[in-house]
Amino acid sequence: MNRYVIIVAGGKGLRMGSDLPKQFLPIGNKPVLMRTLEVFRKFDANLQIILVLPLAQQKFWKQLCEKYRFTVEHVVADGGETRFHSVKNGLAQVQGPGLVGVHDGVRPFVSVEVIRNCYDLAKQYKAVIPVIDVVETLRHLTDAASETVSRNDYKLVQTPQVFDAELLRQAYAQEYTPFFTDDASVVEAMGVSVYLAPGNRENIKITTPFDLKIGSALL
Ligand SMILES: Nc1ccn([C@@H]2O[C@H](COP(=O)(O)OP(=O)(O)OP(=O)(O)O)[C@@H](O)[C@H]2O)c(=O)n1
Numbered sequence: 414m415n416r417y418v419i420i421v422a423g424g425k426g427l428r429m430g431s432d433l434p435k436q437f438l439p440i441g442n443k444p445v446l447m448r449t450l451e452v453f454r455k456f457d458a459n460l461q462i463i464l465v466l467p468l469a470q471q472k473f474w475k476q477l478c479e480k481y482r483f484t485v486e487h488v489v490a491d492g493g494e495t496r497f498h499s500v501k502n503g504l505a506q507v508q509g510p511g512l513v514g515v516h517d518g519v520r521p522f523v524s525v526e527v528i529r530n531c532y533d534l535a536k537q538y539k540a541v542i543p544v545i546d547v548v549e550t551l552r553h554l555t556d557a558a559s560e561t562v563s564r565n566d567y568k569l570v571q572t573p574q575v576f577d578a579e580l581l582r583q584a585y586a587q588e589y590t591p592f593f594t595d596d597a598s599v600v601e602a603m604g605v606s607v608y609l610a611p612g613n614r615e616n617i618k619i620t621t622p623f624d625l626k627i628g629s630a631l632l
């Protein structure tokens with residue numbers, strides 16, 4: 414069965430606030446994005462990797478690959494207006510049947526075990542996402558105040574989110590709504606349930622400068 418991963422790195426990184434797009438920032442002397450591609454190559458030497466990058470950053474990425482002698486094989490697709498549109502552009506490069514993972518380029522600390530488990534489970538369940546427990550007390554904001562809710566009713570969602578290729582193509586043929594913040598929400602909009610698999614706590618999304626500090630500590 415063909416296996417693909419669409420690694421999305423087409424965002425603006427506004428919350429990071431750095432001149433250099435966050436996917437290119439170094440953690441331990443290596444750009445975040447290279448670490449992310451390497452872990453997927455470690456998972457599967459034959460995995461077809463599709464990297465989604467803004468058109469304006471593709472030349473720089475090529476130069477960076479030469480500078481770091483980065484040899485993980487991949488093809489590049491153009492970033493879109495939102496994450497949804499970036500995934501859709503990447504998906505256009507997936508031909509035929511198989512399993513397609515979608516992963517944030519800025520989650521370099523996903524474990525090979527989590528990746529493998531998600532792809533394995535997707536053979537049976539067709540739509541699998543990694544999640545972790547909420548470890549703090551949660552409050553729901555109401556109109557007038559706020560109230561504690563049970564943390565056991567919630568999970569934190571990670572990537573890679575792995576799907577049957579045809580199912581994902583059908584899902585991404587739907588019209589975009591701002592409610593689509595991940596791939597599971599797009600698939601669920603067709604009435605399909607997603608299966609929850611264990612994620613790994615280190616699999617943080619590098620979003621703010623604080624996350625870079627945590628990332629360095631995780632090496
Ligand atoms: N138009 C977009 C927006 C986001 N992403 C990707 O989706 C992942 C999750 O998004 P996030 O980390 O929130 O990135 P940004 O949207 O870039 O961050 P911000 O909201 O701070 O601008 C990232 O790998 C990001 O590059 C993308 O490929 N295309």
Ligand SMILES: C[C@](O)(CO)[C@H](O)COP(=O)(O)O
Nearest residue numbers: 496517570571572594595618
């Ligand atoms: C896909 C995702 O990383 C799952 O947690 C998340 O939904 C991305 O959201 P963001 O608002 O674009 O960071």
